[in-house]
Amino acid sequence: MTATTPLTWLYVPGDRPPVVAKALTAGADVVVIDLEDAVAPDRKEYARAATAELLADARPSPAVPVHVRVNALDGPWAAADLRSVAPLPGLAGLRLPKVTDAEQVVGVARRWGRPLYALLESALGVERAFAIASADPALRGIALGETDLRADLGAREDTGLDWSRSRVIVAARAAGLAPPPQSVHPDLHDLAGLAASCAHGRALGFLGRAAIHPRQLAVIECAYLPTRAEIEEAETVVKAATEEAGAQALPDGRFVDTAVVAAARRTLSLARRG
Numbered sequence: 001m002t003a004t005t006p007l008t009w010l011y012v013p014g015d016r017p018p019v020v021a022k023a024l025t026a027g028a029d030v031v032v033i034d035l036e037d038a039v040a041p042d043r044k045e046y047a048r049a050a051t052a053e054l055l056a057d058a059r060p061s062p063a064v065p066v067h068v069r070v071n072a073l074d075g076p077w078a079a080a081d082l083r084s085v086a087p088l089p090g091l092a093g094l095r096l097p098k099v100t101d102a103e104q105v106v107g108v109a110r111r112w113g114r115p116l117y118a119l120l121e122s123a124l125g126v127e128r129a130f131a132i133a134s135a136d137p138a139l140r141g142i143a144l145g146e147t148d149l150r151a152d153l154g155a156r157e158d159t160g161l162d163w164s165r166s167r168v169i170v171a172a173r174a175a176g177l178a179p180p181p182q183s184v185h186p187d188l189h190d191l192a193g194l195a196a197s198c199a200h201g202r203a204l205g206f207l208g209r210a211a212i213h214p215r216q217l218a219v220i221e222c223a224y225l226p227t228r229a230e231i232e233e234a235e236t237v238v239k240a241a242t243e244e245a246g247a248q249a250l251p252d253g254r255f256v257d258t259a260v261v262a263a264a265r266r267t268l269s270l271a272r273r274g
Contacts, residue, residue: 007208014047055090121145129171198223
């Protein structure tokens with residue numbers, strides 16, 4: 001994890017170029033052009049062409065990383081999506097929706113060789129989370145798609161997704177990937193609810209969150225940046241580790257070891273981006 005660790009991933013419909021242009025200046029760490037759920041079937045071809053036109057420029061202005069969420073790999077549009085956008089110099093990553101099998105990741109990785117992010121949106125995808133997360137070196141991250149997953153599981157309460165959330169977080173870390181970002185908070189006007197949901201997600205182990213409107217970005221970033229108290233605690237841990245090798249006790253009696261020190265260093269790295 002570095003000082004440029006993404007915390008905000010702003011999704012924007014691929015068939016609305018003026019909205020995409022605004023998103024590029026909204027302050028998100030990553031802009032995700034959506035060719036899937038946000039685009040109606042009769043607009044798929046236009047969205048694909050408009051996105052390809054944007055990504056033909058190797059250095060878009062402003063210089064924010066642009067990812068593209070293609071359509072489901074087992075559907076009728078994904079092959080054309082990949083042919084159109086995967087070779088382009090302005091593309092920073094491909095987001096693959098509804099992944100259920102490691103071979104889907106391997107197939108795209110071998111064909112296109114671009115950074116990939118797998119979205120797990122079903123019970124089967126969650127069950128195979130670690131196999132997917134460790135499928136290929138081109139895979140840089142995994143995340144949940146909670147709307148489809150909620151429907152698949154029949155979960156009526158938000159807490160009904162917590163086991164799946166934890167499963168995906170553990171799978172990502174076990175595979176050596178960064179902690180995944182949270183799925184979107186669909187209510188654009190409920191910023192207090194977004195903040196509370198981010199606090200819960202952070203407690204579970206998520207890092208950052210997908211957004212669907214620029215007004216959500218500041219709330220997400222504030223929720224996921226370390227607090228002053230967390231920074232001070234991390235500095236204490238790192239200082240103690242610097243002064244004495246191996247496991248040790250802090251002045252307040254707490255025991256720390258290598259894993260705790262590594263977590264403290266991640267906290268300080270994340271704080272520097274703020």
